[in-house]
Amino acid sequence: MATLYLASASPRRAELLTQIGVSFVVHATDIDESALPGETPECYVERLAKTKAMVALTEIDDEQACVLGSDTTVVLDGRILGKPVDAADARAMLSALSGREHQILTAVAVADQQRCTVQVVGTRVWFCPLSQAEIEAYWATGEPCDKAGAYGIQGFGAVLVSRIEGSYSAVVGLPLHETAALLADFDIACWGRDGAGL
Ligand SMILES: Cc1cn([C@H]2C[C@H](O)[C@@H](COP(=O)(O)OP(=O)(O)OP(=O)(O)O)O2)c(=O)[nH]c1=O
Numbered sequence: 001m002a003t004l005y006l007a008s009a010s011p012r013r014a015e016l017l018t019q020i021g022v023s024f025v026v027h028a029t030d031i032d033e034s035a036l037p038g039e040t041p042e043c044y045v046e047r048l049a050k051t052k053a054m055v056a057l058t059e060i061d062d063e064q065a066c067v068l069g070s071d072t073t074v075v076l077d078g079r080i081l082g083k084p085v086d087a088a089d090a091r092a093m094l095s096a097l098s099g100r101e102h103q104i105l106t107a108v109a110v111a112d113q114q115r116c117t118v119q120v121v122g123t124r125v126w127f128c129p130l131s132q133a134e135i136e137a138y139w140a141t142g143e144p145c146d147k148a149g150a151y152g153i154q155g156f157g158a159v160l161v162s163r164i165e166g167s168y169s170a171v172v173g174l175p176l177h178e179t180a181a182l183l184a185d186f187d188i189a190c191w192g193r194d195g196a197g198l
Pocket residue numbers: 007008009010012013028029033070071072073074083104146147148149151152153154157171172173
């Protein structure tokens with residue numbers, strides 16, 4: 001079986017892959033995550049996931065390598081909310097998300113020397129109304145700074161989320177159902193399965 005490389009510095013993605021029993025080696029990439037002019041959020045996350053996988057593939061000295069790249073972004077009124085650049089940016093994002101529904105888009109790309117397959121998963125998330133004091137208190141936890149949309153549903157941020165529709169694991173960083181199917185197509189097994197699919 002080929003070695004799977006995870007093209008990600010995100011501890012969440014490593015934890016999620018480990019959760020489903022997939023063995024992998026981390027090979028993080030450093031790419032420019034700016035959106036292109038006029039690029040839709042779907043095209044943006046798909047491009048970033050593919051780029052992370054393809055850049056890692058060119059860096060890894062292993063002909064048999066299989067690489068997984070992923071990207072998660074928050075979309076509000078068609079606008080991409082990435083990771084906050086500072087406290088003011090995080091406060092603005094959390095105020096914009098307060099009391100409203102937004103979408104999480106997570107793309108997963110799996111590639112080897114022959115092909116690259118990518119899937120985008122959308123999840124709807126509803127926030128409860130947040131007061132300025134709650135936003136300040138949440139910022140002070142330190143949790144928002146490295147997360148798209150300035151929150152983490154898997155942490156203290158769970159308190160802010162009143163409802164979700166779709167894939168919880170996709171919000172955290174990797175849609176596990178879809179990821180397992182993509183990996184199976186590349187003969188990468190999870191929890192001891194032989195790669196024959198679900
Ligand atoms: C909305 C949300 C995002 N996030 C995280 C997932 C991603 O790690 C991050 C979005 O940034 P990404 O650019 O997708 O990922 P990353 O920079 O952490 O790692 P890499 O590019 O190396 O793969 O936000 C949460 O952990 N919980 C959440 O609820």
